[in-house]
Amino acid sequence: MAEKLTPRATDYSRWYTEVVLRAELADYAPVKGCMVLRPYGYGIWEKIQRTLDREFKATGHQNAAFPLFIPMSFMQKEAEHVEGFSPQLAIVTHGGGKKLEEPLVVRPTSETVVWSMYKKWIDSHRDLPLLINQWANVVRWEMRTRLFLRTTEFLWQEGHTAHATAKEAEEETLQMLGIYARFAEETMALPVLRGLKSDAEKFAGAEQTYSIEAMTGDKKALQAGTSHYLGQNFSKAFDVTFQNEKGERQLVYATSWGVSWRLIGGLVMAHGDDQGLALPPKLAPIEVVIVPIYRKENEKARVLEAAARLRDDLSKHHDVHMDDREAYTPGWKFHQWELKGVPVRIEIGPRDLDQDQAVLVRRDTREKTPTGLADIQDAVRKTLDAVQAGLYKKALEFREANSHRVDVYDEFREQIEKEGGFYWAHWCGKAECEARIKQDTKGTLRSIPMDGEKEPGKCMVCGEPSARRVVFSRSY
Amino acid sequence: MAEKLTPRATDYSRWYTEVVLRAELADYAPVKGCMVLRPYGYGIWEKIQRTLDREFKATGHQNAAFPLFIPMSFMQKEAEHVEGFSPQLAIVTHGGGKKLEEPLVVRPTSETVVWSMYKKWIDSHRDLPLLINQWANVVRWEMRTRLFLRTTEFLWQEGHTAHATAKEAEEETLQMLGIYARFAEETMALPVLRGLKSDAEKFAGAEQTYSIEAMTGDKKALQAGTSHYLGQNFSKAFDVTFQNEKGERQLVYATSWGVSWRLIGGLVMAHGDDQGLALPPKLAPIEVVIVPIYRKENEKARVLEAAARLRDDLSKHHDVHMDDREAYTPGWKFHQWELKGVPVRIEIGPRDLDQDQAVLVRRDTREKTPTGLADIQDAVRKTLDAVQAGLYKKALEFREANSHRVDVYDEFREQIEKEGGFYWAHWCGKAECEARIKQDTKGTLRSIPMDGEKEPGKCMVCGEPSARRVVFSRSY
Numbered sequence: 048m049a050e051k052l053t054p055r056a057t058d059y060s061r062w063y064t065e066v067v068l069r070a071e072l073a074d075y076a077p078v079k080g081c082m083v084l085r086p087y088g089y090g091i092w093e094k095i096q097r098t099l100d101r102e103f104k105a106t107g108h109q110n111a112a113f114p115l116f117i118p119m120s121f122m123q124k125e126a127e128h129v130e131g132f133s134p135q136l137a138i139v140t141h142g143g144g145k146k147l148e149e150p151l152v153v154r155p156t157s158e159t160v161v162w163s164m165y166k167k168w169i170d171s172h173r174d175l176p177l178l179i180n181q182w183a184n185v186v187r188w189e190m191r192t193r194l195f196l197r198t199t200e201f202l203w204q205e206g207h208t209a210h211a212t213a214k215e216a217e218e219e220t221l222q223m224l225g226i227y228a229r230f231a232e233e234t235m236a237l238p239v240l241r242g243l244k245s246d247a248e249k250f251a252g253a254e255q256t257y258s259i260e261a262m263t264g265d266k267k268a269l270q271a272g273t274s275h276y277l278g279q280n281f282s283k284a285f286d287v288t289f290q291n292e293k294g295e296r297q298l299v300y301a302t303s304w305g306v307s308w309r310l311i312g313g314l315v316m317a318h319g320d321d322q323g324l325a326l327p328p329k330l331a332p333i334e335v336v337i338v339p340i341y342r343k344e345n346e347k348a349r350v351l352e353a354a355a356r357l358r359d360d361l362s363k364h365h366d367v368h369m370d371d372r373e374a375y376t377p378g379w380k381f382h383q384w385e386l387k388g389v390p391v392r393i394e395i396g397p398r399d400l401d402q403d404q405a406v407l408v409r410r411d412t413r414e415k416t417p418t419g420l421a422d423i424q425d426a427v428r429k430t431l432d433a434v435q436a437g438l439y440k441k442a443l444e445f446r447e448a449n450s451h452r453v454d455v456y457d458e459f460r461e462q463i464e465k466e467g468g469f470y471w472a473h474w475c476g477k478a479e480c481e482a483r484i485k486q487d488t489k490g491t492l493r494s495i496p497m498d499g500e501k502e503p504g505k506c507m508v509c510g511e512p513s514a515r516r517v518v519f520s521r522s523y
Numbered sequence: 524m525a526e527k528l529t530p531r532a533t534d535y536s537r538w539y540t541e542v543v544l545r546a547e548l549a550d551y552a553p554v555k556g557c558m559v560l561r562p563y564g565y566g567i568w569e570k571i572q573r574t575l576d577r578e579f580k581a582t583g584h585q586n587a588a589f590p591l592f593i594p595m596s597f598m599q600k601e602a603e604h605v606e607g608f609s610p611q612l613a614i615v616t617h618g619g620g621k622k623l624e625e626p627l628v629v630r631p632t633s634e635t636v637v638w639s640m641y642k643k644w645i646d647s648h649r650d651l652p653l654l655i656n657q658w659a660n661v662v663r664w665e666m667r668t669r670l671f672l673r674t675t676e677f678l679w680q681e682g683h684t685a686h687a688t689a690k691e692a693e694e695e696t697l698q699m700l701g702i703y704a705r706f707a708e709e710t711m712a713l714p715v716l717r718g719l720k721s722d723a724e725k726f727a728g729a730e731q732t733y734s735i736e737a738m739t740g741d742k743k744a745l746q747a748g749t750s751h752y753l754g755q756n757f758s759k760a761f762d763v764t765f766q767n768e769k770g771e772r773q774l775v776y777a778t779s780w781g782v783s784w785r786l787i788g789g790l791v792m793a794h795g796d797d798q799g800l801a802l803p804p805k806l807a808p809i810e811v812v813i814v815p816i817y818r819k820e821n822e823k824a825r826v827l828e829a830a831a832r833l834r835d836d837l838s839k840h841h842d843v844h845m846d847d848r849e850a851y852t853p854g855w856k857f858h859q860w861e862l863k864g865v866p867v868r869i870e871i872g873p874r875d876l877d878q879d880q881a882v883l884v885r886r887d888t889r890e891k892t893p894t895g896l897a898d899i900q901d902a903v904r905k906t907l908d909a910v911q912a913g914l915y916k917k918a919l920e921f922r923e924a925n926s927h928r929v930d931v932y933d934e935f936r937e938q939i940e941k942e943g944g945f946y947w948a949h950w951c952g953k954a955e956c957e958a959r960i961k962q963d964t965k966g967t968l969r970s971i972p973m974d975g976e977k978e979p980g981k982c983m984v985c986g987e988p989s990a991r992r993v994v995f996s997r998s999y
Contacts, residue, residue, distance in 0.1 A: 077597065
């Protein structure tokens, strides 16, 4: 029997790391802070990519590949951008055995190199909008790292778009936030808050940053995706203009937006339990695992044959795996596939076959349902839908149960320390009050939400007027 | 009217660069030797990825992502490997504002970091074979670069497999070579020689390197993919052993294999002509372009409506684009889509509509065929097949016309200088004769072919016995 996971209640952080390693999602790489995305984790990433890529293309975006290396001088062209990213840069100083004349930055994000190319590609209003995305690796030197959530190198996608007007760019920013939010809720089964970031929390070089924020199992916030309205900051820095229909030259407006493999960490933290992962069917590399059960040699052929037939039938519509390894017991396999979060398990043994049935087991509720073999296609489809909906409902209820309205600062300080969770509170909009909250509680302003109530009130720190409640939380 | 391309006969190298830039496949990045893969080029890369990835998965391989950075000390564990790659390394010396204790190599290939992980993952014969691929970027510092063919950073895939026996690893090496060769011939329409490399030309750290070699339009060889049998070189260097079924510990056997975006350069060079690219339909981002033609305003609605209907019908089975831009003339568009190598163009105007027809134009032969609208689905499908087959046939005939059997060294020297091409010649197997040929002619031993005649003879340089002819050529 494999060793049990540390329960979440005992040590959440240790539980998380054990799940990621034992479910073989990822492993530590030899370089500190770096990670290997193992095949099972990559299988999730492939489904994330496929789903989002389809959405990006349906909204007119095309993929491209921009270079890994950026001249140091490019980073310096946008003042806030270089200030924000400088402490995190990895620098190449030697190439081909020689010291380089100008050091190269390993891209921490690609705005500067993208806009140096857009300068070459954009000349007329007919070249706009320019809607490009890339799936790439980026590097940000991090002091404290955690598998998936904060790694020195990570895989992500970054969209970079250029528009003729501010309005169009703002619409693009919100459109992409909407795509992320729908993806989180419908595909990841992850309820998220959509909202604006404060100036203190926004992307270095953005006019406005929007994010989606999820809640983890230990009641912290996880920023799961960001969409930035960049205004003319990068077109100014790289002198990117176009000739409008009247023949005048104008600066271009920009957006950028991204999600990373952090989303996989989010899945673990939102849906996992003390048995391990619980994957939403829409992103599970294996949606259904079939475990044939037999003791005697004379049962084996009959059970394996029925299991294989079932696998072949179900494989027409789902990603199915039959675990017929002989070196492991059924009990060990159940444990293993629960750890790996496979949404539906089918157990099939001689007594099931005598009754023309198999047993369906849901990963999320662990509910067992004997099901006639004739109805199994339909039952599997319905069960997968039920798991997808069930995970979302559970996560939403958990977030609601751990979201609080608070008006008195001392109560907030006490409660966030004791219970964690999201706090809907009034804030005057001043950076000082935000900074004080962070210093006092480690809680940060996660979101100025686009949805939810809009009644005015008074800042819980200074008492100045506030137009609406915003959300504070500790976060990853 | 856009500027004409430099004809291939005038300056092949310049023609190549112009095609790549003007067809918007790629562009020069700000860092010397680096390149941006633009959306149209990335569209080809996506189809390459999709086709190969399906083949890799059908043969049991899974994708993963290994880290970009490799500790310098890892590179040094395999003597030949570090010797081969040292002159090409990009080195990160600073991270997060500090000098690193150990410099990091930006991966030029991933054997060392992969095998450091396989050491953690492989313990028993039950863990084998381990069949992993990654789609990634790698960096090799190059002195002389050329778009797609030799770039400092490039996109590729690299497979890394671990096996219990030498026989299995050798079979894997050949299986993957076979997948590459079939892909080149059936999908890229590119005839290739499959064969072994000499010791001088093999991968640094391999026991044996196999390659596929194509011929470019200027009669040089282009190495289009390699598959390496690594023996136990990397399992020794990283101490990767497994317990076999008898309970003994044994070293693992390895392979690695890869193709890169160089394949896109190969497509340009093999199929392009003085009008530009000619893409094989199976890899064309746009298989069919529809150009509506009208002069008078009263023709416009009718023509656009028919063109849009055609687009919608054909889009069910093909990647179709309708070019209804008003700022450009039909003639300019024809020129532009020929430059971009779209396999089939459909011209549709008022006189065509009067006869219920449209005109199909093949990119490769520029043959025009008026086709009844009722038959157009079928005609398009057949024409795409014909272009795919036609490109292959033309490339094969070109290669055959420029492949020569040669026995006298002086004739070889003269002919390769004057005509280029592939030379099937006898070679004794000694490195000295191979080195002399390279020095005298810039021709290298491209392939010890697996197919073709096997009669013995005498080395054209030294007269010693030779078991079979091998292929020499100048190359990219």
